Amino acid sequence: TTGRLVPYDLLYADGVRAYLAREWTRAAELLQRSLHSYAGLREARSACCHACHDEVAFVRGPAAPWDAAFFDQVLQRADCLQHCLGRRLGGPPSAHRVSHAIRRDFEQREPYNYLQVAFFQLKKLDQAVSAAHTFFVANPQHLQMREDIEKYRRMSGVKSDSFRDLEATPLWEAYEAGVQHYNADEYLQAVARLEESLREALSALEECRALCEGPWEEEEEEEEKEEKEDMQPGLYEAIAAHYVQVLKCRQQCVLEIATKPGRISATEDFIPSHLDLLQFAYDQVGNQTLAAECAASYLLFYPMDEPMLEKMNQYRTELGEDTAVTARENIQHYVQRSLMEKKLIYYAVEHLGGTFNDPDLWTPDELIPENLKEQHREDQEKQKQDTLDVEEREKKGPLPFEGIIVTMDSRQMNGTQRVVFDRVLTESECRDLLRLTKAAGGTGDGYRGRRSPHTPHERFEGLTVLKAVQMAQNGDVDWKDAKLLLQASEKSRKIIESYFTPGKKLHFSFTHLVCRTAVEGEQESRMDLSHPVHADNCLLDPEGNECWREPPAYVYRDYSGILYLNDDFQGGGLFFTELDTVTVTAKVYPKCGRLVAFSSGKENPHGVWAVSRGRRCAVALWYTHSQEHAEQERVKAEELMEQRAAEQDKPNGQLHQGADHGSRSSPESPVPSDRARPTSRRHKPGSDRTQRPKELRPRDEF
Ligand SMILES: O=C(O)CCC(=O)C(=O)O
Numbered sequence: 265t266t267g268r269l270v271p272y273d274l275l276y277a278d279g280v281r282a283y284l285a286r287e288w289t290r291a292a293e294l295l296q297r298s299l300h301s302y303a304g305l306r307e308a309r310s311a312c313c314h315a316c317h318d319e320v321a322f323v324r325g326p327a328a329p330w331d332a333a334f335f336d337q338v339l340q341r342a343d344c345l346q347h348c349l350g351r352r353l354g355g356p357p358s359a360h361r362v363s364h365a366i367r368r369d370f371e372q373r374e375p376y377n378y379l380q381v382a383f384f385q386l387k388k389l390d391q392a393v394s395a396a397h398t399f400f401v402a403n404p405q406h407l408q409m410r411e412d413i414e415k416y417r418r419m420s421g422v423k424s425d426s427f428r429d430l431e432a433t434p435l436w437e438a439y440e441a442g443v444q445h446y447n448a449d450e451y452l453q454a455v456a457r458l459e460e461s462l463r464e465a466l467s468a469l470e471e472c473r474a475l476c477e478g479p480w481e482e483e484e485e486e487e488e489k490e491e492k493e494d495m496q497p498g499l500y501e502a503i504a505a506h507y508v509q510v511l512k513c514r515q516q517c518v519l520e521i522a523t524k525p526g527r528i529s530a531t532e533d534f535i536p537s538h539l540d541l542l543q544f545a546y547d548q549v550g551n552q553t554l555a556a557e558c559a560a561s562y563l564l565f566y567p568m569d570e571p572m573l574e575k576m577n578q579y580r581t582e583l584g585e586d587t588a589v590t591a592r593e594n595i596q597h598y599v600q601r602s603l604m605e606k607k608l609i610y611y612a613v614e615h616l617g618g619t620f621n622d623p624d625l626w627t628p629d630e631l632i633p634e635n636l637k638e639q640h641r642e643d644q645e646k647q648k649q650d651t652l653d654v655e656e657r658e659k660k661g662p663l664p665f666e667g668i669i670v671t672m673d674s675r676q677m678n679g680t681q682r683v684v685f686d687r688v689l690t691e692s693e694c695r696d697l698l699r700l701t702k703a704a705g706g707t708g709d710g711y712r713g714r715r716s717p718h719t720p721h722e723r724f725e726g727l728t729v730l731k732a733v734q735m736a737q738n739g740d741v742d743w744k745d746a747k748l749l750l751q752a753s754e755k756s757r758k759i760i761e762s763y764f765t766p767g768k769k770l771h772f773s774f775t776h777l778v779c780r781t782a783v784e785g786e787q788e789s790r791m792d793l794s795h796p797v798h799a800d801n802c803l804l805d806p807e808g809n810e811c812w813r814e815p816p817a818y819v820y821r822d823y824s825g826i827l828y829l830n831d832d833f834q835g836g837g838l839f840f841t842e843l844d845t846v847t848v849t850a851k852v853y854p855k856c857g858r859l860v861a862f863s864s865g866k867e868n869p870h871g872v873w874a875v876s877r878g879r880r881c882a883v884a885l886w887y888t889h890s891q892e893h894a895e896q897e898r899v900k901a902e903e904l905m906e907q908r909a910a911e912q913d914k915p916n917g918q919l920h921q922g923a924d925h926g927s928r929s930s931p932e933s934p935v936p937s938d939r940a941r942p943t944s945r946r947h948k949p950g951s952d953r954t955q956r957p958k959e960l961r962p963r964d965e966f
């Protein structure tokens with residue numbers, strides 16, 4: 265390295281100052297240097313962490329974790345790190361302490377927000393665009409940046425390959441591709457990508473853990489001092505308190521690596537779920553040896569997992585008793601280290617106080633001290649009571665159909681009057697309804713593929729119940745399929761009525777089957793939404809934090825439902841926000857048979873993320889308490905249907921109620937829910953404000 269690394273926070277502060285003074289060349293240079301320095305510091309920390317011994321590796325057994333020998337190890341390691349960093353940084357590591365705020369800015373890629381404007385002012389369009397894109401990847405709810413990017417897209421001098429993520433990691437690309445192959449039963453490709461993603465995840469984890477150790481942040485030091493004063497500590501206590509902070513920080517890395525940039529919540533149980541998927545995929549491609557190895561590795565996390573234990577037995581028989589099946593070494597190390605750190609943390613929490621938000625779902629019960637378990641049980645009890653309260657408030661009635669489950673309620677969706685049901689349709693019913701959309705598309709009657717009113721990058725096709733029945737009359741689609749559309753929407757109506765407004769009739773207001781199809785070749789680094797954030801019965805005014813319940817809004821709509829039919833597309837998640845339209849509070853990923861329902865008012869602003877590949881189909885449903893606004897088309901459609909039934913003199917078919925959805929774990933939640941695991945100990949994705957303060961926003965410069 266070339267001499268001393270200038271602390272990135274200094275460069276950043278100077279860069280922002282130059283930006284505000286509109287000295288664009290200087291601003292661009294300083295901001296870029298701050299990013300380099302930040303990367304350099306991370307590299308140095310990683311390298312040093314690797315070079316200095318991992319003290320936890322020296323601790324043997326659970327007895328007396330905090331003995332003198334252990335403290336020696338901790339101190340020695342701290343010493344080693346200090347020297348190593350000093351050498352690599354060309355100066356005292358303490359010079360690189362930064363405040364929480366600055367660290368957060370860098371984690372959220374804020375420097376790129378400024379860089380974009382500086383480059384734009386310098387007429388360096390290519391760099392402006394890649395800075396904008398890099399920022400936006402981590403801040404997809406940033407409306408201003410979305411607009412900026414739209415402007416770039418319309419500019420003639422901008423090449424499409426300028427929309428680059430300068431901070432891209434291979435992890436998410438590999439993971440998503442892996443899961444997609446897995447979904448498509450392409451197990452050979454799935455294995456390759458998931459192995460890559462697991463490797464990347466473990467290495468990202470190491471990097472993240474390295475950042476937990478010096479140079480310490482100022483605010484953490486403050487906290488620490490308070491703790492020290494509280495307990496008048498000796499040297500060991502001081503080291504212990506300090507060290508516990510590091511351990512907690514390292515444990516939180518699991519969440520950090522499992523959170524995709526721009527997303528709010530982590531993919532649950534990221535590492536074990538890789539092994540779960542890999543085990544199945546290896547099995548499918550006939551590689552029993554590696555499948556067994558993954559099973560053994562998975563069992564390190566969930567030793568009592570019945571299905572996996574069964575698989576293990578099977579492999580033992582198949583491979584012969586002589587073949588030793590062992591877990592992967594790096595996973596063994598990972599689990600041991602994690603358990604050891606948890607033990608130390610719990611020991612400290614028990615004796616020194618404080619709290620620990622364990623990020624893992626797999627932590628064995630025995631590890632948690634009795635009195636903390638007690639606390640944990642109380643928390644759970646309280647949470648249950650809260651749920652009951654919400655249910656009470658929402659006057660939740662019993663569900664009118666068997667086999668349907670409530671997957672998320674308002675509390676879990678951080679809002680009011682929101683719910684997700686699953687298993688409302690079977691796979692075969694989804695297929696039939698999808699066939700309806702395909703057949704209808706071919707006739708050109710009533711089902712016109714046209715550009716979406718919301719985005720030029722998608723086609724938008726809609727089919728009402730009346731159109732479906734009319735097409736059945738014309739012989740263009742099956743009567744059975746048209747009837748299914750009527751039945752599915754009626755079933756949804758009953759579910760929603762009984763859940764939200766038992767005893768108060770809900771009428772259909774409008775129903776249509778709608779597909780959103782990505783327009784091929786126009787998806788690259790697309791930044792708009794499939795459906796902008798809106799509320800269903802009022803006009804949102806995010807600036808005024810208001811929602812005007814007046815025309816042209818459909819003011820009489822009281823409840824909304826969306827019944828999803830498929831998941832073989834990319835993007836297309838539904839999300840809820842606060843009134844500001846940017847603070848995302850909940851996300852729902854479509855899949856066959858999933859029904860999301862919510863009240864249509866200002867309490868539920870929502871939007872749909874871009875569909876970037878494939879076709880996303882759903883039955884969109886709106887309901888009203890007002891009889892006079894009841895959907896007339898539907899009355900007509902039902903009449904036609906009855907006429908036909910009378911002609912045929914056949915009884916009406918019944919919708920299948922409840923479904924058996926196979927036993928394979930779905931990759932969206934790779935750990936089947938019936939596996940024993942503690943619930944609610946992990947942190948809940950709360951609301952997350954992604955819009956930055958206005959005064960520093962580059963937008964004024966456009
Ligand atoms: O399709 C979805 O998930 C939501 C659509 C929606 O919000 C609407 O059409 O009003």
Ligand SMILES: [Fe+2]
Pocket residue numbers: 798799800824870
């Ligand atoms: Fe909507």
